Amino acid sequence: MSRIGVFVCHCGENISRTVDVEQVAAAAGNIPGVAFSCDYKYMCSDPGQNLLKKAIAEHNLTGVVVAACSPRMHEKTFRKAAGAAGLNPYVCEMANIREHCSWVHENREMATAKASDIVHLMVERVKKGKSLAPITVPVTKKALVIGGGIAGIQAALDIADAGHQVLVVEREPSIGGHMAQLSETFPTLDCSQCIMTPKMVDVANHPNITLYSYSEIEKVEGYIGNFQVTVRKKARSVDESKCTGCGVCIAKCPKKKIPNEFDQGHGMRSAIYVPFPQAVPNTPVIDRENCTMFQSGKCGVCAKVCGPGAVDYQQEDTLTVESIGAIVVATGFKLYSIDRKPEGSMIQGYGEFGYGTIPDIVDGMTFERLASASGPTGGKILRPSDGKEPKQIVFIQCVGSRAREKGISYCSKICCMYTAKHTMLYHHKVHDGQAYVFFMDARTPGKGYDEFWRRAVEEEEAVYIRGMVSRMYQKGDKIIVMGSDTLVGVQVEIEADMVVLATAVQPQEGADLLAQKLGISYDKYNFYSEAHAKLKPVECATAGIYLAGACQGPKDIPDTVSQASAAAAKVMTLFAKDQLERDPVVAKVNEKYCVGCFACKKVCPYGAIEEKEIKDRQGNVVKVIAYVNPGVCGGCGTCQATCPSKTVELDGYTDEQIMAMIETL
């Protein structure tokens, strides 16, 4: 006979305000099999947990239901407490009467009735629950970092410095991400290259880091501590082991007029190229779409001039499978573009700004390249259309951001600050020029941030106009900017030579596809979701996967680096153990009843189901049945719902448990 204890939490007032907790505890006491029930102000507090432990001992409880917040919040806490009191942790369950009840209903009578029902469901579930022994699995102490921007670089260096192997997979030919493109950085105006390049070189030289550049994640299998990751190394057409990085091929390539992505299309590169001089690795890559050799079979100059014979037109993509213990996702962001958007996209373009057809309306990243000493203009602010120095420049903040009608309602967080930076850089370079900024608000929380912004306004003579721009059009060689100053309440019209748009930060192209490979969740914009907005900001809900940088939400460099180091610390905590306990929610086959139809094997997404031969004493095979490899089983239960004879069962979610719950309805 079960002896279940039910503990109803007030959660301060969070639950008791709408749910009559005393009544719920009293009702629980009347459920057959419940030996003890009570209510308490804060179950998760130390006295609350002690109350639970004491009751387990005193009333000889065989199972426990804590009616409180979501199990996603405190299941671990209470299972640990129950375990400490000698109970099997898996016969401790939570009835979610906060997130699923008190917080979402106002009618006290109905909310109380619902809370009692939820408790009853869980009591029946625990009554049929079995003691489970946690499964221990080994931890592979090798981390994978996806994305080689500042987030990925920081995380990789931290983990590698702690003595663990790290694999960095970067999609582009070089690591560096967006930070490598920046000129100076707020809030101190450090030169971005100067603080970034040494870190990139450290990644290349670190004995514990293996860099897969120009590579992508093909497939991810397994689980925390034991992932199997397939990496696709795209064909570079240059053998990295032979190339010395001398650059002769680049100099001799006859195809030189290709817009350089690194300079936002404003500089030129050849068909065989390194994206920028400080690239890591410093190995060129052939852009096959623009290479004459690949397009017409004629040329081959680079192969001829390459001393060590590193150019290889026949090179193919290669796939490598790696055993990985933890994954840090650091795939960063892309910038919103004001172009006309494809049919069906939730993001709208800006027809009022000419849909990207006016050449001297550029985005913030282009401005960074123009201001950068290594950029296409050698650091001079010159406008793209005719190379003239703009004397009147207009910056517009919140383009795409905080604009629900354009499809994005969030704030991109970094634009107020980098626009202030841009006005300063402009003022330092064009002394007789005037910068105007259209803004909705100046959002500058952060150490030294408001001071930085004030400097732009008070000392660097930028004119800030509060209001949005309603229309822009080309008139002769000027851009007419029409907007309103909402503080003064007048219409403003500026004849600008150049306009810089602080466009919204969006998740990286293909972020959703990568998430699907990893099995992690993402929001409607494709930013990756953390396990808890406040208390688990770097963990994914999927164990063993961590987030760093702008892939989780818009972030500046200080925040990105902090998060990356935090993610690295989480990986190190994991790697501090040789063995890992994982939830024993895995399927088991009842060998007696299995008829060997292998319907389960066909549906198992993990390939966990193997064929097992049952032999008689003479060693003759009498039947072949299904066997679930507990190390591989992910615990989805699809096999159980599929099995026609119901002989494979998922521990913790047995038919018996679920039916018992349904019986209470």
Place this chain on the structure above:
Amino acid sequence: MHAEQVKHDFEPKVVAFVCTWCTYAGADLAGTSRMQYPPNVRVLKFPCTGRIDPVFILRAFQKGADGVLVSGCHPGDCHYMAGNFHARRRFAAFRALLDFVGVDLNRLQFSWVSAAEGGKWVEVVTELTERVRGMGPMKEFKELELEEQWSASLSTPELKAAYDSIT
């Protein structure tokens, strides 16, 4: 979203079978965001919609559910990679069967609610609750339940004996 929750003459029973990773978390988010919805729904958590056996839905109807919701991750987002695809295929067949036996399919709703879609959870639950409220109680299966003893509970001695006799 502060709809006054008053008791109606008919309060339907709505049962939701949801997966832990997406919809359960989405419902949590609705809670943390203090969104309001009708208190008629009872949530049963599964690791994955792939675990949800159609028998559970039948049983829920028999035990008095007036509406059933099955909700998991969006196609492609399954935590277990493909569990929700299997679920989708299984439920497509199951719906046809229910239709055949004369169950009004308006009582059975499938949806995808992700961990970030607290608002969508509220919408789906509210819609289903109000729809079945309008349809009135579902009687067909409850009457069946009265007529014969349900045999799906695996612990009946008869069933155990029957199983043991095969081997």
